[in-house]
Amino acid sequence: MHHVPAYILLFIALSLVQIFLLNNLVAGSFLCPLIYVAFIILMRLDTKPIVLLACSLAMGMLMDTTMGVAGINTIATLLIGFLRPTLIRLVSPHEDLREDGIPGPERMGVSLFWSYIVAMVLLHHTLFFTLEALSWGHLFRTLIRIAVSSCATLLLVWLTERLFTAKISARA
């Protein structure tokens, strides 16, 4: 349970950055990074599915109310929270890799870690932007939005992971 305070801090930090910085970002209509998914991505590898689901629900609802979109964040975040254990099993077949600790390149290997975060972010963003557009008429535009925003989110998730694990190991 000693890592709970660190995760509470992560939750608060990611929410603040998302609400006050990224939601106010005006950089063309394609770029809309959603860094808050990093919270679900960086939960410890042995986290129980029910805890993942509860955290996804909390984060999704907070983002829905602050962004003023009714339910889209919750729908997308619940999905990645639910599919996370399956995804991790798919990308890292070795049992020992999934024992405990924060998902990161040191533990999983750089390529495995990247395929894991790419899968999570793409899944989330695809659902989010498709639901937001809610019409196939803008399909091409939606695809560009998914691609551009996913790239930005991926970079931010990578940065968050570096900062977060550096903080943890410095404290230990």
Add this chain to the structure above:
Amino acid sequence: MRRLVEFIRSIYVVVLFVLLEIAALSYYARSTAYTEARLLSRTNSVVGGLNGLVTDMSNFFRLGRENRALTTRIAALEEELARYREADEAGRLKVELRTMGESKYRMTEAAVVSNTVGRAHNYITLNRGGADGITNGMGVITPDGSIAGYIVDYTEHYAVAVSILNPVFRGSGTPEGSAYQGAIRWDGRNPHFVTLEGLSKYAEPQVGQKILSTGFESYFPAGLTIGTVESATLDEVGTTYTVRVRLSADLSAMNNLIIIENLDHQEIHELQQSEVIKNLETL
């Protein structure tokens, strides 16, 4: 036995997930653009203060440009004022001036707390609310007199406006110097363009011609700038034009806006909703 427990454990997470997703999906399906505006204005009492701080900082760096725009606007107004004074002295426009003096529009300036242009539904949050006399249906314009949106919800100190960059925005426009009008709609693509639909073929819009507000919706006075004609295409049957309009307001760079209250809005609205009109519709 252990397997059974494992099975139930895995199943109950799945069941919970499905239930939560159904709840979220049905909430989303039942939501309207107005639910979203409501959500935004409610959370603003908490987020608004801090958001305002961030906006203040970014505004500081835009002060120079804003100041120049305001100065040119003041100059233009001074010029207009001088012209009226002259006319008044000459005693020619006395009657017209009296009616203009009792204008049915009242203006309030407001600062932008948050504003989006990149979403499918865009809203502008302003730092004026019920305490400042703001109510639903008031128009929001930029200081240089271009249409930006209208208020749909408010709390005591904040108000949320539907941006012109929102598919639910209802407005109409008319080419300058023409009596024909069409509906203003945003197609959700480019934050610099809207379309003017259903414009009569007799209007013959020219590229570069100004598109002005009509005043029909009672959110805005007539004659405010919406934008300029970028291109116009006649439909297949050749009866109406669809005009691509370049917005004159840069929705992505707004710090201060003006809220317009039409003192007759309530009266017009009540008249339109009156029993007599309703009875006509049921006939």
